[in-house]
Structure formats: C-alpha cells, structure tokens
Amino acid sequence: MRYLDWRGWFAWLARLWRSSLQVRTVAITVILSAVAVFIIGTTMSLSVGNNLFDARRAELEATSANATLTGQRVFDEAAEQVQSEDLEVTVIEASKAIASAASTPGGTQFAILRTPGQDGARAPADVQSRGLVDPAAVISPELRAAVQSSAEARTQSQSVALAAGDAVHPGLVVGSVLDIRGVQYELYLVYDIADAATTLGFVQQTLVVGGLSLIVLIAAVTVIVVRLVVGPVQLAAQTSERLAAGDLEVRIPEKGEDVIATLARSFNGMADSLQQQIERLAALSQVQQRFVSDVSHELRTPLTTIRLAGDVLYDQRETFPPTTARTAELLHTQVERFELLLADLLEMSRYDAGAVEMEAEPTNLVRLAEDAIDSVSALAVTKGSDLRLVAPGGYFEAEVDARRIRRILGNLLGNAIDHGEGKPIVIWVDSNAEAVAIAVRDYGIGMTPAAMDRVFDRFWRADPSRQRSTGGTGLGLAISLEDAALHGGWLEVWSAPGEGSCFRLTLPRERGGIITMSPLDLPPADDVPVAVDDA
Incomplete structure (x- = not known):
C-alpha cells in the first residue's frame, strides 16, 4: 500500500x-x-x-x-x-x-x-x-x-x-x-x-x-x-x-502598454480575424448544405417523372428498334444511378445538418451479415468471387440500427467484389464482452498508403477509370464512416498493393458503450484455408 x-x-x-x-x-x-x-x-x-x-x-x-x-x-x-x-x-x-x-x-x-x-x-x-x-x-x-x-x-x-x-x-x-x-x-x-x-x-x-x-x-x-x-x-x-x-467571443483583457499588453492586443486581433473567417466559412457551409439539400429535394419530383417515363420505355424496349432499345436500357440504368446519388446526397446533407437519428434495437450481426451476403451473391457469382462467412461463435447480438449496418456491409461487400479480382472474399464476425466486430477481407489489387489516407473522402475513387459493377457514387464509404461514428464505433482499413484490402467495423454491444479494443485483428488471421486462383 x-x-x-x-x-x-x-x-x-x-x-x-x-x-x-x-x-x-x-x-x-x-x-x-x-x-x-x-x-x-x-x-x-x-x-x-x-x-x-x-x-x-x-x-x-x-x-x-x-x-x-x-x-x-x-x-x-x-x-x-x-x-x-x-x-x-x-x-x-x-x-x-x-x-x-x-x-x-x-x-x-x-x-x-x-x-x-x-x-x-x-x-x-x-x-x-x-x-x-x-x-x-x-x-x-x-x-x-x-x-x-x-x-x-x-x-x-x-x-x-x-x-x-x-x-x-x-x-x-x-x-x-x-x-x-x-x-x-x-x-x-x-x-x-x-x-x-x-x-x-x-x-x-x-x-x-x-x-x-x-x-x-x-x-x-x-x-x-x-x-x-x-x-x-x-x-x-x-x-x-x-x-x-x-x-x-472570448478575449484577453488589455491592460497597460508593456509587452504583455502588446501580446493581448495581437492575440485579440488574431481572434477577431479568426472569428470573422470562421463565421464566413460557416455561412458558406450552411449555404452549401442548404443548396445540396434543396437541389436534392427539388430533383426528386422531376426524377420521379423521368423514372416513370423511363420504366414505360424500358418495359416496351423489345418492340423498339435495336438502337432505341439500347437507349431505353441506358436511360433506365442512369436513372437508377441518379436516384442512388440523390439518396446519398440527402443522407450526407442530414449528417452535415446534424439531423440524423438512429433507431437502435437488439440485432444479431451474424444474421445481418448473412442477409448482406445474400443480397450481393448474384453479383459475386458474375465476378467469380466466392463469399465465405467465418463466425467462430460468441455473443453476436448488439444494439444497433440494422438499416445503417446493412448499408455499411453492402458498401464494403460491393467494393470487395469490384476490387477482388474474382478471388475469394471472407467476412469475419466476432465479439467480446464490450464490442462486436465485422471484417470484410478481399485478396484483390489492394491500395497504396496514399490511397488508404483518402479512401473515406467524399467522391474519391482509387481508380476512376476502373469499371465498377455496383455503380458507386463515391459517397458510400464516407456515409459508412458516418454511420459507424453515429453508433460510437470504428471503421478502419488495412490494405497492401497486390495483397488485397480489409475493412473492419467495430461497434459497442450496447448503445452509448465505450470501445477499448476490437475483437478482431486488422486484418484477421487467415486460420481458414482460402483457395486463391490467380488464373
């Protein structure tokens, strides 16, 4: 003692x-x-x-x-x-x-x-x-x-x-x-x-x-x-x-004419200038957020009309000449991407405005991961990727917003399929007494350290010229990061060129809980044999 x-x-x-x-x-x-x-x-x-x-x-x-x-x-x-x-x-x-x-x-x-x-x-x-x-x-x-x-x-x-x-x-x-x-x-x-x-x-x-x-x-x-x-x-x-x-609004009192008084006057002048710049930037940010929100809302009405008209043309494309039919298909695809982009912009505007609410309920993350895998299994088959779920057992139920976690998994799986080069994709789910973690690991092209630093930026893509199967908007990972932060969790990335990438989502088991460590390593140990076909 x-x-x-x-x-x-x-x-x-x-x-x-x-x-x-x-x-x-x-x-x-x-x-x-x-x-x-x-x-x-x-x-x-x-x-x-x-x-x-x-x-x-x-x-x-x-x-x-x-x-x-x-x-x-x-x-x-x-x-x-x-x-x-x-x-x-x-x-x-x-x-x-x-x-x-x-x-x-x-x-x-x-x-x-x-x-x-x-x-x-x-x-x-x-x-x-x-x-x-x-x-x-x-x-x-x-x-x-x-x-x-x-x-x-x-x-x-x-x-x-x-x-x-x-x-x-x-x-x-x-x-x-x-x-x-x-x-x-x-x-x-x-x-x-x-x-x-x-x-x-x-x-x-x-x-x-x-x-x-x-x-x-x-x-x-x-x-x-x-x-x-x-x-x-x-x-x-x-x-x-x-x-x-x-x-x-805080300032240093100015007294006397000595060096300390000069320091106070200089500091207050800097604070005044900084306050003006921050207020101006805040006003511009509010204008920008309002513009994005207003434009997104205003575009939904004409987009709905365009979608209805496009669906009519798309349903009747077999009666059109080949050129017109191809145009109807392109119109249908781009309208879908436009809708997805508007939805992502509206979601980001809600985060920027601080108007996002979380509807948390006890959810089994293993079942949630299985649902997410089922939703992209057809796309994975077309790309030749084998989706594998590794859940060693434990307490997988956590108090989360299932819709947002499902959206995160969809974004992570879509990116893994697009950049996995047709190689296996492994999804790990594990937990400890305070947290639950999900890791999505692919063995594709990987990323450089510079790309890893910007992977969560809005509208950023590692390779814009690369063909994507999921038609991403460049906002998926940015929204996923916001969704993870809303839960009080972490969304982290590991990657190496030629070795693939791994995204790890760690969430507290209870709403408002504090995470000290993740149940999964980053990347998790490959204790399950993974057959990688380089052909």
Missing part, C-alpha cells in the same frame, strides 16, 4: 512538473539558489572555522610562551640564590606561576615532563596538575618528539580531544622546553577550547538560519515574479483553449 501511495505521489508530481511552467520555474530557481547558498555557506563556515582556530591557537601559543618564560624565570632565580630553597618548593612555586600565566576561561592543565636520557643533580620528578590524570592520553609521542627537537623557547602545538564527563571537548596542547639546573624538561599546557567551538557553532547556526531565510525569500520573490510573468501567459493559454473549443 505504501508502495502504491509512493507511486501515486510520484506520478502526481511528474504530471505537475510537466503541466505547470510556474512550478518548474520556482522549483528550478529554489534548487539553484539552495545549491548556491549551500556552497557559499559551507565556504564561509570553513573559512570562519579555520580563522577562528588559527587565531585561538596563536593566542594560546603566545600565552604558553609567556608561561614558559615565567616558569623558567622562577627556576633561574632559585638557582642563583646561594641558599636556595628546597627544589621541591621551587617546583611548586614555578607550577603556580605557570598556571597563573597560562590561565584561560576554558581552563588550563599542565605537565612538566623530564626529557628521557638525561642525568642531573637533584633533578625533580615529573609534575602535572590535578586535572590532568594521565598526560600520555593527551600528549602524543609525535608532539613530544617535536618539542624535544625544537629550539629553546619555541612552542609546538597539537589539536586533541578532551574528555569532560560524558562529553568530548576540543582541546589544544602546547609544548615547550624548560631548563632546570642543566636538565631539559618539557612543559605541556593543555587548553580546553570549547568556547571556540561554541562560537563556531553559533556562526554556523546563524549561517544556516540566514541561508534558509534567504532561500525562502528567493522562493517568495520568484513566485511573485513568475505570477506576474506567467499569469498572463496562462490566461492566454486558457483563452486559446476556449477559442479552440468554439467560444469565439
């Missing part, structure tokens, strides 16, 4: 990133600003820390040098006195003087260690302050070696970690050389510099708070600036969408 939630959030953020210019601009600005602030803050923190430590070390080294001189002075004065005090007393006094001279707010511990390998009369033992229990824990051999080899009165320092109860404080050990009655000793002063670390922490905290505040301020400024710039662009995009959706 957490994985799904994470995926959902990620998808939502990805969609927001792709769709919002404002979000992308603000996010990129904030990210780059955060990187810049981090780099600058880190550089400043390191610089301040190094400078603070260097200054603290120089201060403590100077303090240590002064304490070394103070302790050395005490030992020298004690050695010059004829009746000097006991050496142990001198060491105590020197220790007090060193502790006083090296005193710091963080606390100072010291140790006086005899350099190994030396002998001397009455040489004192090693001495360390009470707080320094184990000098070897904080004084490394490397530091002792550096102090032993250094010139007199020159200090050597090293950073260490000091245990302070349960905490660990940063510290600094400064070593120098003492001469006690001809014997070399090493003086080590251990300083707790937690105050410097506290100061550095305060500086770093200030830098973090200041950096975060700066990022927030940059983000706020960026949001304001982006809204000022992107806001008009978003308004223009929304206005464009409404204009594309058909709201030709």
Whole structure:
C-alpha cells in the first residue's frame, strides 16, 4: 500500500512538473539558489572555522610562551640564590606561576615532563596538575618528539580531544622546553577550547538560519515574479483553449502598454480575424448544405417523372428498334444511378445538418451479415468471387440500427467484389464482452498508403477509370464512416498493393458503450484455408 501511495505521489508530481511552467520555474530557481547558498555557506563556515582556530591557537601559543618564560624565570632565580630553597618548593612555586600565566576561561592543565636520557643533580620528578590524570592520553609521542627537537623557547602545538564527563571537548596542547639546573624538561599546557567551538557553532547556526531565510525569500520573490510573468501567459493559454473549443467571443483583457499588453492586443486581433473567417466559412457551409439539400429535394419530383417515363420505355424496349432499345436500357440504368446519388446526397446533407437519428434495437450481426451476403451473391457469382462467412461463435447480438449496418456491409461487400479480382472474399464476425466486430477481407489489387489516407473522402475513387459493377457514387464509404461514428464505433482499413484490402467495423454491444479494443485483428488471421486462383 505504501508502495502504491509512493507511486501515486510520484506520478502526481511528474504530471505537475510537466503541466505547470510556474512550478518548474520556482522549483528550478529554489534548487539553484539552495545549491548556491549551500556552497557559499559551507565556504564561509570553513573559512570562519579555520580563522577562528588559527587565531585561538596563536593566542594560546603566545600565552604558553609567556608561561614558559615565567616558569623558567622562577627556576633561574632559585638557582642563583646561594641558599636556595628546597627544589621541591621551587617546583611548586614555578607550577603556580605557570598556571597563573597560562590561565584561560576554558581552563588550563599542565605537565612538566623530564626529557628521557638525561642525568642531573637533584633533578625533580615529573609534575602535572590535578586535572590532568594521565598526560600520555593527551600528549602524543609525535608532539613530544617535536618539542624535544625544537629550539629553546619555541612552542609546538597539537589539536586533541578532551574528555569532560560524558562529553568530548576540543582541546589544544602546547609544548615547550624548560631548563632546570642543566636538565631539559618539557612543559605541556593543555587548553580546553570549547568556547571556540561554541562560537563556531553559533556562526554556523546563524549561517544556516540566514541561508534558509534567504532561500525562502528567493522562493517568495520568484513566485511573485513568475505570477506576474506567467499569469498572463496562462490566461492566454486558457483563452486559446476556449477559442479552440468554439467560444469565439472570448478575449484577453488589455491592460497597460508593456509587452504583455502588446501580446493581448495581437492575440485579440488574431481572434477577431479568426472569428470573422470562421463565421464566413460557416455561412458558406450552411449555404452549401442548404443548396445540396434543396437541389436534392427539388430533383426528386422531376426524377420521379423521368423514372416513370423511363420504366414505360424500358418495359416496351423489345418492340423498339435495336438502337432505341439500347437507349431505353441506358436511360433506365442512369436513372437508377441518379436516384442512388440523390439518396446519398440527402443522407450526407442530414449528417452535415446534424439531423440524423438512429433507431437502435437488439440485432444479431451474424444474421445481418448473412442477409448482406445474400443480397450481393448474384453479383459475386458474375465476378467469380466466392463469399465465405467465418463466425467462430460468441455473443453476436448488439444494439444497433440494422438499416445503417446493412448499408455499411453492402458498401464494403460491393467494393470487395469490384476490387477482388474474382478471388475469394471472407467476412469475419466476432465479439467480446464490450464490442462486436465485422471484417470484410478481399485478396484483390489492394491500395497504396496514399490511397488508404483518402479512401473515406467524399467522391474519391482509387481508380476512376476502373469499371465498377455496383455503380458507386463515391459517397458510400464516407456515409459508412458516418454511420459507424453515429453508433460510437470504428471503421478502419488495412490494405497492401497486390495483397488485397480489409475493412473492419467495430461497434459497442450496447448503445452509448465505450470501445477499448476490437475483437478482431486488422486484418484477421487467415486460420481458414482460402483457395486463391490467380488464373
């Protein structure tokens, strides 16, 4: 569940990133600003820390040098006195003087260690302050070696970690050389510099708070600036969408004299020009549709008269001379084609006017396909084409307008017979839970990709010079496409030169249903043997 939630959030953020210019601009600005602030803050923190430590070390080294001189002075004065005090007393006094001279707010511990390998009369033992229990824990051999080899009165320092109860404080050990009655000793002063670390922490905290505040301020400024710039662009995009959706009256408000105002004026001028052109074209389209509809209706009356007169002549053609009889036959054929053309024009005018109504009822598409095959079987015999129906079984009943589906099948079968070159024609019918599909496959001349792009255009024919048996008007496939769309279905085509063509009609099983996939492939797999005679 957490994985799904994470995926959902990620998808939502990805969609927001792709769709919002404002979000992308603000996010990129904030990210780059955060990187810049981090780099600058880190550089400043390191610089301040190094400078603070260097200054603290120089201060403590100077303090240590002064304490070394103070302790050395005490030992020298004690050695010059004829009746000097006991050496142990001198060491105590020197220790007090060193502790006083090296005193710091963080606390100072010291140790006086005899350099190994030396002998001397009455040489004192090693001495360390009470707080320094184990000098070897904080004084490394490397530091002792550096102090032993250094010139007199020159200090050597090293950073260490000091245990302070349960905490660990940063510290600094400064070593120098003492001469006690001809014997070399090493003086080590251990300083707790937690105050410097506290100061550095305060500086770093200030830098973090200041950096975060700066990022927030940059983000706020960026949001304001982006809204000022992107806001008009978003308004223009929304206005464009409404204009594309058909709201030709929408415009962008024009304010000021800046670039955005110039964009608004230009956009509004373009919208005005586009509205005028669309209205003019719409008026011309309405005039054209009305003209086609009116002419089609007006021609039906004289055509009916011509048809009646032609039928009389056609019925009596055997009594005419051969030339007159042939003329009567041609008149009868052309009148039939004229009637078909008028019917198709009237149907297209209804689609253009949006006045088409569908009378849907449950229909068995297998029976409908059988009826369509029977209606063109005689024509198929004359062309030498074998019509085959493949219906593997399933739920073939769908809520459709049977008249319109029968018209689609008639157009598809007529085209298959005309272009099938006398080869077999296979009709597939199949279905799934949401859709029913019918495919008409021929193995004739086929079409080129350019012809496939225009096969549903009105009055277009792939080869106008080709003899047709069905006397088509060039509107059959265009009407079929409109009939399929009226049902909420698809009418698709596949073709290849020399391999034939396949038209697939996919319809929802219920009126108003949504189709996601067709039950049939395009073209369907030839799992039924088809004998193709090329002779």
